[in-house]
Amino acid sequence: MAIAGLALGLYLVFQPQNPAIEHGSAAAGMLFFARGIFATVAARRIMTILAQKTFLFELRDRRRVAELAKANQRLELLARTDPLTGLANRRRMTETLSRIWGSDKRCLDGAAMLMCDIDHFKKLNDHLGHAEGDRCLVEVARIILENVRRDHDHVAPTAAKSSSCFCPG
Incomplete structure (x- = not known):
């Protein structure tokens, strides 16, 4: 802005004093x-405003993407968790069994499954x-969870009245 004002001022000072140019042409x-x-x-100002808006839109989009990722994580947790006991649900149990008896290398030593029935x-x-x-x-689930000792052991309810404990390796 200052450079533009200075350039315009210099032009306004020296252009009318040029004897080779008529006053009408100088004006x-x-x-x-x-x-x-x-x-x-004006173009520079508009470009600055557009750059600021673009930056703000990018920030908004990043925030929305982060919120969406967080919501998806919550949905994933809800889709794999029994709402009553907080244990992994049957879907998670099936995925775990497929992984353990499928391509998981830890299963080379074997795996164990404990199924509990509440009489x-x-x-x-x-x-x-x-x-x-x-x-x-809930109390039975809590007791089973307290007695699972390894990080890769899993506990999941398999029916309304039983729980299963998967202990790979």
């Missing part, structure tokens, strides 16, 4: 030069109600 030249300076300054669970549900049955399932 027309000054107007033409002034319009060019104005257009250059008389239906009677407990019928006699004390489903809320008490749910508390029983």
Whole structure:
């Protein structure tokens, strides 16, 4: 802006003093030069505004992508977790079994599966109600989880009344 103003000022000072140019031509030249300076300054300002808007849009898009990734992670967790016990659900159990008995090299030494059945669970549900049955399932899941010792062991409910513990290797 300052350079444009200085250039226009110099042009306005020296152009009318040029004896080789008529005053009408000098005035027309000054107007033409002034319009060019104005257009250059305006274009530069517009480019700056567009660059700032582009930057803000990119920031917004990055934030939206991060929010979407976070939402997808939550959905993935919900899709693989039993809502009552917080254990991995049957889908996760099936994926884990496929991985363990499929291409996982840790399975070369073998794998073990423990299935637990809660005796008389239906009677407990019928006699004390489903809320008490749910508390029983949560407590059984907690006890099993407390006793899983290795990071690659998995616990998942396989039905409404049982849990499975997968212990690869």
